[in-house]
Amino acid sequence: MICYPLLGQDIRSGWKLWAGFAAILTVYVALIVGMYDPDITRTMEELLASLPPQMLAAFGFAMEDTTLTGFIASYLFGFLLLVLPLIYEVAAAVRLVASMVEKGSMVYLVGTPNTRGKIIRTQGFFLAGSQGALFLYVGVLGAACAGYFFPGQLDIPAYASLCGGAFCLHLMLGGFSFLASCAFGDTKRALLWGGGVPLAFYLLHMLANMGGRLDILRYATVFSLFDTEALLAGEGLGYAGMGILAAAGAAEYLAGMILFRKRDLSI
Amino acid sequence: MGIIDVFHITKDYGGQRGIFDLSFHVEEGEVFGFLGPNGAGKTTTIRHLMGFVRADMGECFIKGKNCWDEASLIQKKLGYLPGELSLLEHMEAWDFLEFVARMRGQRSMRRARALAERFELDVSQKIRRMSKGTKQKVGLVCAFMHNPDVLILDEPTSGLDPLMQSRFVELLLEEKDMGKTIFLSSHMLDEIEKTADRIGILREGRLAAVEDAAKLRQNYQKTYVLTFDGPAAAEAFLRRGYSCERLGPLQLSARVRGPVAEFLQDAGSGGAVSIDVKTESLEELFMHYYGRDGQ
Numbered sequence: 001m002i003c004y005p006l007l008g009q010d011i012r013s014g015w016k017l018w019a020g021f022a023a024i025l026t027v028y029v030a031l032i033v034g035m036y037d038p039d040i041t042r043t044m045e046e047l048l049a050s051l052p053p054q055m056l057a058a059f060g061f062a063m064e065d066t067t068l069t070g071f072i073a074s075y076l077f078g079f080l081l082l083v084l085p086l087i088y089e090v091a092a093a094v095r096l097v098a099s100m101v102e103k104g105s106m107v108y109l110v111g112t113p114n115t116r117g118k119i120i121r122t123q124g125f126f127l128a129g130s131q132g133a134l135f136l137y138v139g140v141l142g143a144a145c146a147g148y149f150f151p152g153q154l155d156i157p158a159y160a161s162l163c164g165g166a167f168c169l170h171l172m173l174g175g176f177s178f179l180a181s182c183a184f185g186d187t188k189r190a191l192l193w194g195g196g197v198p199l200a201f202y203l204l205h206m207l208a209n210m211g212g213r214l215d216i217l218r219y220a221t222v223f224s225l226f227d228t229e230a231l232l233a234g235e236g237l238g239y240a241g242m243g244i245l246a247a248a249g250a251a252e253y254l255a256g257m258i259l260f261r262k263r264d265l266s267i
Numbered sequence: 268m269g270i271i272d273v274f275h276i277t278k279d280y281g282g283q284r285g286i287f288d289l290s291f292h293v294e295e296g297e298v299f300g301f302l303g304p305n306g307a308g309k310t311t312t313i314r315h316l317m318g319f320v321r322a323d324m325g326e327c328f329i330k331g332k333n334c335w336d337e338a339s340l341i342q343k344k345l346g347y348l349p350g351e352l353s354l355l356e357h358m359e360a361w362d363f364l365e366f367v368a369r370m371r372g373q374r375s376m377r378r379a380r381a382l383a384e385r386f387e388l389d390v391s392q393k394i395r396r397m398s399k400g401t402k403q404k405v406g407l408v409c410a411f412m413h414n415p416d417v418l419i420l421d422e423p424t425s426g427l428d429p430l431m432q433s434r435f436v437e438l439l440l441e442e443k444d445m446g447k448t449i450f451l452s453s454h455m456l457d458e459i460e461k462t463a464d465r466i467g468i469l470r471e472g473r474l475a476a477v478e479d480a481a482k483l484r485q486n487y488q489k490t491y492v493l494t495f496d497g498p499a500a501a502e503a504f505l506r507r508g509y510s511c512e513r514l515g516p517l518q519l520s521a522r523v524r525g526p527v528a529e530f531l532q533d534a535g536s537g538g539a540v541s542i543d544v545k546t547e548s549l550e551e552l553f554m555h556y557y558g559r560d561g562q
Contacts, residue, residue, distance in 0.1 A: 005369035013357060104353030108363075108409075111317060111347050112370040115339040264320035267349070 002122040003114050010126040014092060018130050021088040025138050028080050033145040036071045054210040068146060069155040073162055073228045076142065081166050082202065082223065085134055089174035090195040092130060096123040097181040097260065098190035104267045120260040124178060124253050131174050132167065139163035161231045165238065168245040169226040173198040175252030182256035185266060222248075268331055269294045270417060270448040276315055276325035286311050286472040288325070293450055298443055300463030300480065301452040308472040309452040310350050313421055316450070317347060329417060341417075343371070346410035350421030350452070352402055354394045360405050361390035364412065371413055379412035385438065386431060400426040407435065411442070418442065418449045424458055436461050460484060488524035490545040493534055495519070500538030507533055520545065 048056055059079045097120070100106040109119045139160070146154040180194030205223035207214045218224045225245050230238030271293035279285045286308040293299040303309050314320045315327055318338025327334045329341045355363050364379050383390050386404040394402060403426040410418060424432045439462045443449060453459045459466065460480060467477045495501040498516045505511050509530065510522045523530045534542060 003370070005366065008369075009355075009366055013355075104349065104351055105355050107317075107319075107347070107349050107353065108355065108367055109370070110319065110338075111342060112367065113339050113343040113372065114370060118339075264314075266314070267319055267353075 001118055002125050003118050006109060006114075006119065006122045007126060010096065010123065014095070014126065014130065017088065017092060017095070018134065021084060022134060022137055025080070025084060025134070026141060028084075029076065029138060029142050030145050032075050032080070033072065033142060034149050035075075036068050036150065038066065038068075057209045057211060058206040059209075067155070068150050068153040069158050069162075069232065072142065072146070072154075072159065073232055077162050077166055077226075077228050081138065082169070082205075082226075085131065085166075085170050086173055086198055086202070088134065089127070089131060089170060090177045090191065090198070092127055093174065093177035093181040093194055094187055094190045096127055097178070097256075098184055098194075099187050101185045101265055101267060102187050106265060107267045110265065110267075116261045117257065120182065120257045124257060127174060127178055128171065128249075128253065131170055135163055135167040135170070155232075158232050158234065161234070161238065161242075162228060165226050165228070165231050165242045165245075168242045168249065169223065171249030172222055172225075172245045172252065173201075173249075175249040175256070179252045179256040179259070182260040183263075185263075268328070270297075271299070271316065271327070271329050271450060272331075273312070273315075273327040274325050276312075276322040276327055278311055278315065278320065278322050280311075283471060284308075286315075286469075289469075289472070289474055290325075291467055291474060291477060293448060295448055296443070296446045297465065298439070298449040298451060298463045300459035300466040301450060301469060302454070302456060302459065302466050303452075303469030304454055307454075307469045309454075309469055310421060311472075312469070313350075313419055313450075313452060316419055344416040346413065346415035346418045346420075348406050348410040348418075348420040348423055350425075352406045354402060354405055354409075356395040357393075359391060359393050360388065360397070363394060363405065364390065364409060367409055368412065373413045376412070378414060379408055382408040382411055382438075385434060398426075400428060400431070403427055404431070411438070416447060418447060420449070421452045422454070422458070423451065456483075485525055488522050489527075490520050490522050491530075491534075492543040492545055493519045493521060493539045494541045494543075496538050496540050504534070504537045504539070507537065509533075 097106075100109065110116050142163075143154060143156065143159060146159075176197055177190075177194035180197075181190045184190045184193065201221045201223055204217045204221035208217035208221060208224070222245065225241035227238045227241050230241070232238075269292035271291075273289055273291050276289050277285070277287050279287070284306070289308075289312060291299075301309055301312070311320070315322055316329060316334050318334045318341070321335050329345065332341050334341065355366070358366065360383075364383075365376065368374075368376060368379065382388075383404075386407065388401065388404045388408065392401070394405065397405070403423075407423065410420065424435055427435060439449065439451075443462065449462075451459050451463060456466075460483075463480045465477060466480050466483055468475045492514065493501075493504065495504065495517050501513075501517055501519055504519060505513070512520045514520055521530070521534075531542070
């Protein structure tokens with residue numbers, strides 16, 4: 001059960017932030033998909049070879065698969081779709097809960113005949129829903145771009161599982177931001193934890209990608225559960241990672257809601 | 268059981284801050300004034316009544332419902348004005364009022380419109396651009412618009428100009444006539460003495476006294492500053508038997524308790540050319556009230 005008037009208000013006051021990120025992603029997705037060219041890929045590889053390979057690997061630009069789908073997996077799902085939606089999630093999570101508690105405007109949500117549980121479920125629903133909408137949009141957009149520039153070249157099932165995997169990863173990352181936003185009554189700590197921890201995981205992921213002895217860091221970051229290679233190959237391991245991420249995300253959302261229901265609100 | 272029942276609630280924030288073993292009851296149709304200096308724990312008490320914080324010990328109830336466990340049931344017929352107002356700043360006032368109404372499942376906006384008119388509030392303004400007093404009006408309309416049975420108002424007249432303050436007092440008295448139960452908090456006696464039936468005095472998180480407002484008013488001594496037309500007149504007045512203090516060759520301050528007719532007559536015939544009332548701080552009131560009578 002959620003509170004529909006609040007959901008409506010969330011949409012009215014939150015669509016601009018969402019649309020901003022959707023717009024940025026539109027440009028990048030179109031740009032990157034349009035960049036693909038099977039012949040130029042070789043030339044680009046030569047060009048990239050002049051750059052330190054560790055640096056390229058850190059950003060996930062290590063391409064072994066030269067198909068369109070492989071290109072998208074490394075260039076789109078290797079960096080942009082890992083980082084940009086994360087910024088949206090942190091900003092939205094803080095705005096929906098911690099900032100309202102800090103400012104005191106939460107009074108006008110919980111000071112109405114709606115239970116705290118209902119209020120916080122609505123905020124969580126909006127956050128997760130807007131994340132889902134963002135990935136659905138980006139997914140359809142990427143497929144449309146691929147279909148327009150390179151008809152018939154995109155491996156749709158593999159691409160769909162990439163989108164699903166990325167969404168599950170972000171459910172987990174956004175869930176953590178939500179949990180932090182529910183746990184802390186001030187914007188500063190909510191940002192520090194809700195943004196800092198996912199960012200730390202991302203940095204570990206970058207280091208692990210550089211390979212060599214740093215490869216061991218792969219086991220220290222949740223980003224490894226989003227295994228693009230396994231998903232492209234349709235291996236079970238990729239889907240298992242997705243499942244774990246989704247379950248962890250759901251658990252974080254739930255924990256945030258329980259915390260919010262039980263805590264003191266200095267409003 | 269009264270309408271608001273507080274049983275031994277304690278919330279210890281450390282360093283003497285918080286509220287300690289607080290108990291009081293507000294009856295149906297009563298206006299209860301909750302008086303205390305800043306930091307005495309008034310807002311903390313109200314947060315307990317609203318179900319925003321949970322007491323370390325003790326429990327409180329509104330209309331027999333537990334303020335923490337059943338907050339959402341209580342809110343249906345409760346109007347609340349926060350002491351530190353934080354509205355949804357990015358909205359226009361009317362949109363905000365409609366939003367809160369929807370959150371409450373309230374259908375009619377007739378009363379909201381009437382209240383806005385009464386307080387001369389332009390509801391088409393963006394809240395962010397409003398002055399403090401205008402925001403206060405939005406908060407007041409929001410607290411009263413669903414015609415609640417119980418009102419909890421934290422420093423309701425702060426920011427309002429004198430005209431609006433008196434409109435607010437009128438509104439409060441009307442609500443009282445309709446049998447509403449009103450809990451009013453303030454750090455100034457002036458703000459609540461016109462309307463309150465009983466006044467609870469909070470001091471360092473403890474309830475120091477609950478008194479009939481009438482009795483408190485009677486014992487409330489005011490300090491008057493008298494200016495005389497000559498030093499001799501001032502000197503003569505000093506010997507009249509009032510509790511006086513010399514402020515200067517022409518000025519005295521005098522403390523008077525209860526009815527003032529005789530004092531005014533004496534001052535006039537004694538050569539006073541002007542009289543100013545010095546409002547007392549709550550602490551002074553407290554000291555006078557308890558310091559003189561003892562306990």
